[in-house]
Amino acid sequence: MAFRLKLNPEQLRQLRSTQRPKLDKAGGIVTGAKGFAVLEPNPDGKQWRFLDASPGAPTGFGVFVGKLKSTYEVQRKIGGKVMRISIGDTSELTLKDAHDLAGVKVAGAKKEGKHPKVLAEKELSIQATKALTVNQAIQLYHDMLARRTRPATEGTLKTLTNSIARLARPEVGIGDTPIMDLDEEKVTKAFEATRLSAALHSNRLSQPVKDFMERTGRVDLTDAELTKLGVTSEAMRSRIRAAGVSAAEQTFATAFRAVNYVVDKEARAAKKAERKAVLFGNDFGVLWEEGKMRDAAGLHDYYEKARVRNPLGSEDNTLGDAIEYLWSRREAQRGQNESGVYYLLTTLFLGARRNETAKLAWFDRLSESERATKSWVWLDEMDPKAWRAGVPSVNPATKKKGPQVFFAKTKNRRDHSMPLGPISVQLIKHRFEKRLAEDDPRARWVYPARSKRAAEGHYKDSKAIMKGLGEKLSVEFGPTPHDLRRTLGRYATRVGISDRIISRLFNHLPPKRDDEDEGAKSSVRYQEPEWFELQDALQKVEHLMASSAPSFYNMLKPADWPLLPARQVPGPSEE
Structure with missing residues (x-):
């Protein structure tokens, strides 16, 4: 990785090997507004790499720029070996989420002493199963869906990648928790933290509303609180209170399915080895028991109150x-x-x-x-x-x-x-x-x-x-x-x-x-x-x-x- 570059979100989303950094006569990187690198056409279209120069980038974090897509990656020396670990597509992950996910994958590689890909591909041993984290379970589930006879769609796989990134956020902090260490209270707290985190990342809420949510640590604001913030529409109140819910539901439904997958996989391995299973039960089920995951009726009520579906009509022309x-x-x-x-x-x-x-x-x-x-x-x-x-x-x-x-x-x-x-x-x-x-x-x-x-x-x-x-x-x-x-x-x-x-x-x-x-x-x-x-x-x-x-x-x-x-x-x- 010869270059150290700082790129903006739009550059990262569209980055391909048809582009390269523009250099001045001295061979330095030409930068524009806010220090972001200037890109120019790359005539030979060769693939290349660079290190991320943005604030907060983990050591060895960078991007591989390919012909069809670009991928975040991190290179570190672990257990005496240099490992290059793929993090995810630049068009799917934000830079902050990629930084967080890189930290999780590096920590996992250090703990296991092996490349994350090796962990995902090998049969789960008793020790590995006991140490298996929520995000590692989602990654195993992701890999299974990607390689099966009828692979999952890109959208489904992207949903899994996004879920891993959300659970890896420090304010959520459940992604690197071993499944065996979970309990219903941890799952419930993590769900609420994910909902708040998603609301604060939303571009559909005004900054004063997000600031108030951050101060109070709540998404469910009262009518009085919303009125003080200038929100008088009942439909808008419904939308604000639902902020982050869809992201949290999607993330934890993904985690629920992934844990079910590894629990079933462990049960089959235990049966084959004629031993007791070390994983059983799924603590994520508490979210349905407590009604935090909306059913079809709940979604319909929300759509009605928040006026989410608005086809054009003739009555108002x-x-x-x-x-x-x-x-x-x-x-x-x-x-x-x-x-x-x-x-x-x-x-x-x-x-x-x-x-x-x-x-x-x-x-x-x-x-x-x-x-x-x-x-x-x-x-x-x-x-x-x-x-x-x-x-x-x-x-x-x-x-x-x-x-x-x-x-x-x-x-x-x-x-x-x-x-x-x-x-x-x-x-x-x-x-x-x-x-x-x-x-x-x-x-x-x-x-x-x-x-x-x-x-x-x-x-x-x-x-x-x-x-x-x-x-x-x-x-x-x-x-x-x-x-x-x-x-x-x-x-x-x-x-x-x-x-x-x-x-x-x-x-x-x-x-x-x-x-x-x-x-x-x-x-x-x-x-x-x-x-x-x-x-x-x-x-x-x-x-x-x-x-x-x-x-x-x-x-x-x-x-x-x-x-x-x-x-x-x-x-x-x-x-």
């Missing part, structure tokens, strides 16, 4: 105002917002998740093998023969007719394909007409990032546009990108689309029933909607949604849809 606002932002900042505007409008009319829309590529710019594993869009224009003949194209991968979209490996781990409705087609055609030249590194993406140097190449961050939209609508909360997805569901119900077709459009799995047998599962498969049914449903719902914004509707409507009169804006005398 939030949908029409939102569409008009987004459509007007295309030319803002000399076109800098154009890709983001189309990304949000397409997310609205597809009813897609934000990351699903962001990762859409052009079908004809993917290799044949990539088309099965990457998300893509297909338009009639991509089949010149059909286009010249004026007939619908047939996609070579799905064998389905007409414009369509394919989402690979979605949240429920299933691929999802659907036709494009008439408004979605027009939105994506606008992108097709302006797509980048093939030699541009962002050329494959329907919604390219602003910069050629963007790590993933596609658009990702819509926070600024969504913030402006929230201010335009004058709503207390949101909307969020997921509220755009919910909006399609609200309007699909209004035009009488059946539940089975709505579920198919949203790629929702049917709910599990306790009495479900193989026959019932087969019946669900028989109810799969046909392609033309999906096309008909999308035409109806897109027509209703788009008509709430007449100027937008009139510009993008198919020829056979009637024109709509412009919206009348009330004048001063009419208000």
